[in-house]
Amino acid sequence: MKSGLLFLLIFSLLFFSCNDKENVLPRTNPRFSTPSVQVINQSEVEFIAQVYDYGSDEIIEYGFVFNNRSQLEIGKDQVVKGSGRPEKSFRLVSNHSFEISKTYYVVAFIKTNKSVIYSQAIPFNSK
Amino acid sequence: MIKILGLAACILLMCTPFIYAQGQSGFIEESVWSNINPATGSSSDFIVTKEGTKLFGAILRTAELTDYSKVDFAYQGNTSSYLPTDLQAFGLTEGHLFLSKKLPDASELEFVQVLFSGKLQLDYRRGNYYIDNGVEIQQLKEYSQDISVDGEKRSRLIKLYVSTLKVLTAGDCGLELNGLIEKSNLEEQDFIKILTQYHECEGLPYKLYIDRVKFVSISPIVSLGIGSSFTNSSDIPDNANYNFSNSLDYRAFAGVRLHDFRRFPKSSIDLRIGYVTRSTTYDASYEVRHEIATGTQKFKESSIVIPLGYNYSIIKNANKEIYVGLVMSAWLSSFKNDQYLIEISNIYGPVETQVFEEQSITLTDNTVNPGIRASAKFPISSKMKLFVELEADYLNDFYFSQLGDSPVYRINRTSVSLQIGIEL
Numbered sequence: 001m002k003s004g005l006l007f008l009l010i011f012s013l014l015f016f017s018c019n020d021k022e023n024v025l026p027r028t029n030p031r032f033s034t035p036s037v038q039v040i041n042q043s044e045v046e047f048i049a050q051v052y053d054y055g056s057d058e059i060i061e062y063g064f065v066f067n068n069r070s071q072l073e074i075g076k077d078q079v080v081k082g083s084g085r086p087e088k089s090f091r092l093v094s095n096h097s098f099e100i101s102k103t104y105y106v107v108a109f110i111k112t113n114k115s116v117i118y119s120q121a122i123p124f125n126s127k
Numbered sequence: 128m129i130k131i132l133g134l135a136a137c138i139l140l141m142c143t144p145f146i147y148a149q150g151q152s153g154f155i156e157e158s159v160w161s162n163i164n165p166a167t168g169s170s171s172d173f174i175v176t177k178e179g180t181k182l183f184g185a186i187l188r189t190a191e192l193t194d195y196s197k198v199d200f201a202y203q204g205n206t207s208s209y210l211p212t213d214l215q216a217f218g219l220t221e222g223h224l225f226l227s228k229k230l231p232d233a234s235e236l237e238f239v240q241v242l243f244s245g246k247l248q249l250d251y252r253r254g255n256y257y258i259d260n261g262v263e264i265q266q267l268k269e270y271s272q273d274i275s276v277d278g279e280k281r282s283r284l285i286k287l288y289v290s291t292l293k294v295l296t297a298g299d300c301g302l303e304l305n306g307l308i309e310k311s312n313l314e315e316q317d318f319i320k321i322l323t324q325y326h327e328c329e330g331l332p333y334k335l336y337i338d339r340v341k342f343v344s345i346s347p348i349v350s351l352g353i354g355s356s357f358t359n360s361s362d363i364p365d366n367a368n369y370n371f372s373n374s375l376d377y378r379a380f381a382g383v384r385l386h387d388f389r390r391f392p393k394s395s396i397d398l399r400i401g402y403v404t405r406s407t408t409y410d411a412s413y414e415v416r417h418e419i420a421t422g423t424q425k426f427k428e429s430s431i432v433i434p435l436g437y438n439y440s441i442i443k444n445a446n447k448e449i450y451v452g453l454v455m456s457a458w459l460s461s462f463k464n465d466q467y468l469i470e471i472s473n474i475y476g477p478v479e480t481q482v483f484e485e486q487s488i489t490l491t492d493n494t495v496n497p498g499i500r501a502s503a504k505f506p507i508s509s510k511m512k513l514f515v516e517l518e519a520d521y522l523n524d525f526y527f528s529q530l531g532d533s534p535v536y537r538i539n540r541t542s543v544s545l546q547i548g549i550e551l
Contacts, residue, residue: 024368025412027421031468034484052466115478117470 029117030055035064035108037124042098045126047080048091049108049119057112062086066094066106070121074109086110098126155224155244155334162218174200174209175216186219188444193392194253195225195238211236224336226250230257231266242315245326245333247295249318256288256318258295265291269313288313292321300328315390337389344387348397350380350516350548356405356540358526363536369411369528376405376542378432384550393440395450403430403458403542409488413533419472420530422487425465433457436500447505454498456520460490471531488528488538496522504550512550519543 033050040046047064063081065072080094098104104126108119164171164183172186184202198209198217209217211227217238218224228239230252239257243249248259256267267288274283292308293301304325311317319335326333354376363369382399406427413420438452469487472480498520507513519541526538 024370024410025414025419025421027423027470029470029472029480031423031470031482034482052468115472115480117480117482119482120484 028056029112029115030057030059030110032108032110032117032119034120034122035106037106037122039124039127040093042100042127043095044093045096045098045124046091046093047106047108048089050089051086051110054085055112057114059085060111060113062090062108062110063092064094064106064108065118066096066104068099068102068104070105070123072105072107072118072121074111074116081109100126102126155226155241155248159216160218160224160241160244160334160336162220162222170220170222172200172220173218174198174214177213177215179215186217188219193223193240193251193390198238211238214238222336228259228264231264242337243319243322243333243335245322246329246331247322247325249322251315256313256315258291258318260295267291267313267318286313292318296321296325298329300325303328342389343385346384346386346550348380348382348384348399348514348548348550350399350401350514350546352378352380352516352544352546352548354378354403354405354542354544356542358538358540360536360538362534363538364413364534366415367411367413367530367533367536369409369538372408372410373405374407376403376428376544378403378544378546380432380434380546380548393443395438395440397434397436397438399432399434399436401432401434403432404428409528411487411528411530413530415533417473417475419474420469420533422467422469422485422528422530424467424487426462426467426488427465428460428462428490430458430460432459434498438500438502447503449503450501452500452502454500454518454520456496456498458494458496458522460492460494460525462490469530483531485531487530488526490526491524494522494525496520510551514548514550516546516548517543518546 030051031053033052035047035049038046038048061081061083063079065074065077065079067077078094078096080092082090082092102125103123105121105123107121110117159175162170162173166183171183173181173183175181182202184200187199187201198214200207200209212235214227216224216226224241225238226241227236228250229236230239237252240251241248242251246260250257250259250264257264258267269284269286269288271282272285274281289308289311293305296304304321307321307324311321323333323335355374356371356376357374358371378401380399380401382397384395384397386395388394404427409422409424409426411422434454434456436452436454438450440448440450442449464486467484467486469483469485470480471483472478498518500516500518502514502516504512504514522540522542524537525540527535528538529535
C-alpha cells in the first residue's frame, strides 16, 4: 500500500510540473471562416461566413469585399457590409452587375476599433 | 551368536551416516517427492525433517524460486525457519524439489534443486549443474582456454562435463550416447535428454521433476489509466512559442504477460495493445520584423499503441512485487481537426490581419518509442492481482509545426502515465 501511495505521489509531482507554459502571443481580434458563395442570378450573389470567436476588440462593421482580382481591399474593391457585431453566421447579398461567366474573388472582413481582419480570398464564377 | 549380533549392530551403526548420504542420491521415492497432501488430495508445499517426518504447509517464496538458503515454513499457524542442516528435503506446490546436500568445495549443507533422479541424479544450484552418482557429486563445467594457432590467439572451449558424463554412463548404453554427449551444451535440456536416454537404455527407473514446473506462466492483463504529456523542441526559433491547452490523455490496454520463467523468475515480458486519446488546442505564435503570425488548432488525437515490455522484479514475494521495466512502443497515431486557423498581422503600415484556414501542427503517423516503467503488484485473490504502473514514454519528433512562412520545427513529447490494472 505504501508503494502505491509513493507511485501516486511521484505521478502527481510529474503531472503538476509538466504543463507547457510558453509565452504565446495573445489574440484579441475576431476569428471567422473563409466565405462561401451562392450565386443567385447575374446581379445577385450571397456571401456567408461563420464567426468562430468574437475576440475582445470592439467590432464596428463586417462584410465582404469582392472583385475580379484576388488582392482585395476595402476602398479599392466592391464591398457589401453591415454595421455592429455580426451574427455567429453572417450572410449578405450583393447587388452588382457581374459579367457573365467570369471569375471573381471574395473575402470576408470584420473591422474593429484596432484593425481590419480579412479572410482568405476564394474564387467564384458569375452566371 | 552374541558376537555375531554385536558385530552386525556395530556395522549398522557405522553405516548410519552412509545411509543418510545415500538418501541424497539415486532414485527418489514418491513418498519423498510427492507434493500431494493426503489430507486434502491437492498439491501443497512440504518439508521432510531431518528425522524423516513429512509435513505439509506453506513455504514463503523467494524471488528466485530455485534459490533458498533457509526455508520459512508455516504449519498449523506457526512459522518456523529451517536451515539445510534441519531438513532432508522440501518441495513446492509448483513441483520444485530440494534436497540438503554438501556440494563439491562447499563446507556445509545447502538446499540443492533436484532436476532428475535415477541412478544418476542431476542437481542445480545458483547457475551450476551437478551430477550425483551416489558416491560422489561432480560439477558439470566448462571453461575457455586461450591458445595460439599459427601465432594467432584464439579461445577454445574445454567441455569438462563431456568426459564426466562419458565416465558416468560408461557401458554399452554410454557408447550409444557418445555422439549426443559430445554435441551437448552446458544446458539443462541437453543434460536431461542424455540422462533420460541413458536410464531408458539401461532399463533403470528415473523421475523428472521439472516437467511439472511450467517453463513460463502466461496471464492476461487489462489496465486503465491517465497520462500527462509535456513537450520540448530542440529546433524551435527564438521568436516562436507554442502551448497545448490540455496535457491529459486517457488510455486503456489489454494484453498478456509472460512471467515466472522457470530459470528467470524475476523477469517478465508483456505485450499489450491499447488506445490513447486526448483532445487539446494547440496555440502558437511567430514574430518577425514586419509581422506576427499566430495559429490555433483544436484537435482530437488518437493512437493505437502496442508496447512490448521487459520487467525485472526488485522485490518479489507472496504479498507484493515491485518491478522496473523497459518498454518499446509502436504508436499508430491520427488526429481529427475540429478547427484550425492561422492569422498573420502586419505590424507596420495599415493594421491588417489576414485569417487563413490552415493547419499549424501535424503529427507523425507511425513511430516506435522507448519508455521506462516502475510498477507494484499485489494479490487481491488467489487468481487475481492488482498492479499500479507509472510509465514514461519519449516520443521523438512527434509533432511538426509551421505558421505560414515560418521555419518548420519539431516537437518531442514525453508522456507520463499512471495505470491501474488486473492480472488474471
